[in-house]
Amino acid sequence: xxxxxxxxxxxxxxxxxxxxxxxxxxxxxxxxxxxxxxxxxxxxxxxxxxxxxxxxxxxxxxxxxxxxxxxxxxxxxxxxxxxxxxxxxxxxxxxxxxxxxxxxxxxxxxxxxxxxxxxxxxxxxxxxxxxxxxxxxxxxxxxxxxxxxxxxxxxxxxxxxxxxxxxxxxxxxxxxxxxxxxxxxxxxxxxxxxxxxxxxxxxxxxxxxxxxxxxxxxxxxxxxxxxxxxxxxxxxxxxxxxxxxxxxxxxxxxxxxxxxxxxxxxxxxxxxxxxxxxxxxxxxxxxxxxxxxxxxxxxxxxxxxxxxxxxxxxxx
Amino acid sequence: xxxxxxxxxxxxxxxxxxxxxxxxxxxxxxxxxxxxxxxxxxxxxxxxxxxxxxxxxxxxxxxxxxxxxxxxxxxxxxxxxxxxxxxxxxxxxxxxxxxxxxxxxxxxxxxxxxxxxxxxxxxxxxxxxxxxxxxxxxxxxxxxxxxxxxxxxxxxxxxxxxxxxxxxxxxxxxxxxxxxxxxxxxxxxxxxxxxxxxxxxxxxxxxxxxxxxxxxxxxxxxxxxxxxxxxxxxxxxxxxxxxxxxxxxxxxxxxxxxxxxxxxxxxxxxxxxxxxxxxxxxxxxxxxxxxxxxxxxxxxxxxxxxxxxxxxxxxx
Numbered sequence: 131x132x133x134x135x136x137x138x139x140x141x142x143x144x145x146x147x148x149x150x151x152x153x154x155x156x157x158x159x160x161x162x163x164x165x166x167x168x169x170x171x172x173x174x175x176x177x178x179x180x181x182x183x184x185x186x187x188x189x190x191x192x193x194x195x196x197x198x199x200x201x202x203x204x205x206x207x208x209x210x211x212x213x214x215x216x217x218x219x220x221x222x223x224x225x226x227x228x229x230x231x232x233x234x235x236x237x238x239x240x241x242x243x244x245x246x247x248x249x250x251x252x253x254x255x256x257x258x259x260x261x262x263x264x265x266x267x268x269x270x271x272x273x274x275x276x277x278x279x280x281x282x283x284x285x286x287x288x289x290x291x292x293x294x295x296x297x298x299x300x301x302x303x304x305x306x307x308x309x310x311x312x313x314x315x316x317x318x319x320x321x322x323x324x325x326x327x328x329x330x331x332x333x334x335x336x337x338x339x340x341x342x343x344x345x346x347x348x349x350x351x352x353x354x355x356x357x358x359x360x361x362x363x364x365x366x367x368x369x370x371x372x373x374x375x376x377x378x379x380x381x382x383x384x385x386x387x388x389x390x391x392x393x394x395x396x397x398x399x400x401x402x403x404x405x406x407x408x409x410x411x412x413x414x415x416x417x418x419x420x421x422x423x424x425x426x427x428x429x430x431x432x433x434x435x436x437x438x439x440x441x442x443x444x445x446x
Numbered sequence: 447x448x449x450x451x452x453x454x455x456x457x458x459x460x461x462x463x464x465x466x467x468x469x470x471x472x473x474x475x476x477x478x479x480x481x482x483x484x485x486x487x488x489x490x491x492x493x494x495x496x497x498x499x500x501x502x503x504x505x506x507x508x509x510x511x512x513x514x515x516x517x518x519x520x521x522x523x524x525x526x527x528x529x530x531x532x533x534x535x536x537x538x539x540x541x542x543x544x545x546x547x548x549x550x551x552x553x554x555x556x557x558x559x560x561x562x563x564x565x566x567x568x569x570x571x572x573x574x575x576x577x578x579x580x581x582x583x584x585x586x587x588x589x590x591x592x593x594x595x596x597x598x599x600x601x602x603x604x605x606x607x608x609x610x611x612x613x614x615x616x617x618x619x620x621x622x623x624x625x626x627x628x629x630x631x632x633x634x635x636x637x638x639x640x641x642x643x644x645x646x647x648x649x650x651x652x653x654x655x656x657x658x659x660x661x662x663x664x665x666x667x668x669x670x671x672x673x674x675x676x677x678x679x680x681x682x683x684x685x686x687x688x689x690x691x692x693x694x695x696x697x698x699x700x701x702x703x704x705x706x707x708x709x710x711x712x713x714x715x716x717x718x719x720x721x722x723x724x725x726x727x728x729x730x731x732x733x734x735x736x737x738x739x740x741x742x743x744x745x746x747x748x749x750x751x752x753x754x755x756x757x758x759x760x761x762x
Contacts, residue, residue, distance in 0.1 A: 153651075322644060326647050335468070
């Protein structure tokens, strides 16, 4: 039996869900911000949660993605009797379309797994994080997958869970624009069509397939042409003042493609990893939102190709 | 100016349209059968068509895919004044779901282009063949693309036409089963839904994306799991007695995946390129159709990785 640690800390990056046309099936891990979870063994059973900087959040463990994921890891390894203290440092906003709840889930699962001596492999960690995420944000893997595995991830199936890590071109980067807007995931889901015309479904699957090939072959122009979402983006753009203008500005400034990150309000542009182009796209998106009366922080971000990682382990 | 030839002959392979979930967007070129078109210069203007073995077919050039494609090539190169005699040797059935009209279009375009000294590149030939195919069988490129380019082809967009050749694993082969049935493309199209549930569209695009990745990475098990069409196959299976049984038998015999080729009635199974497995799948499919009262010819076929080619050139 592996020795239990006294404490373990894990980091999980944020991610772009959907990545344009890949509604619910593609996700891309993004560097530069993420959630960090520290798990400490407690003498008494049960889980105690602390989220510095978020005094308004409830402290009931079953309402926290990190705690749920850590408890899922304990349950899957027969360690329900272990007590945990969990500290979550949110580097990602709570509701911004940057995969924050998924990152918290993943970091919680990875930290708890490290505390136990890493009994679970990536597939089981994925299951644990998906189950935790399902409680707080719905059953999806397009943020959990990339946050855990890094890079670009395809969710082939949720039932059974079948998640595939795809290739990502070396010279691809991302511009993230965070407009000062609120769009609740529930509202963003409500505007989605229940049915789509067959022609739209055909178009959409061709774009997702083209994205996969473009990434595998490094064809960034094809990748850009394929960022053409005709399902979620048209439905949600009306809820996101400034987004259509920011998208047009990004493309005009040299972005390969641009769409909404997850259910928004964050938007993203894919760019060649060229500082000059990226800077133009960052400025163009921020200024376009501003002209629409929406304050916005935009930043260039690398793709996180590593995914979640253990930052620290402390023996008992 | 390049010298005009007196005669040129081109071959184009058959193909599997849709390839399961890739409705209208994926096509796979299949070896072992195809259409061969010989184009001969005539002194007088106009086009004369001959299709040995098919005395019932009309001889009006504007009703023949090969002649239409050849005329399209003449028009695109400013050679409308050249008279052509066209002989089409049909190696593919006229209406079987094996991409016969696409192969005729492609072979006609390639032969006419060869006669003119190859002025057109693959992209223009694709356009010419798509226009010809559109007249006789509807505007699709999922058979024309692979018949021209070989291998597995993705149709990202029809307008503008954007066709991408994908990777195909070396150890992949195909079993084609030709049941003695008739299913008119028009009827096969009529049963398709006009709209699909969003969840179905999501599933379908995940499968097509997974197929592309599986082929790029050589993951044949993933490829098999991804052959799961929930749009066309369920609608058409009811029109194709014996197909559900043949599919079950193929999978049971070791096929990676199985679905309907194009709009049917031909069905296909993807198999590892292993003679023993392939022989079992061939037998299993034929016997399953037979038990359902449907005579069937089944054969193992390699993937045609070359696409259309010029077989002979004869100087003037």
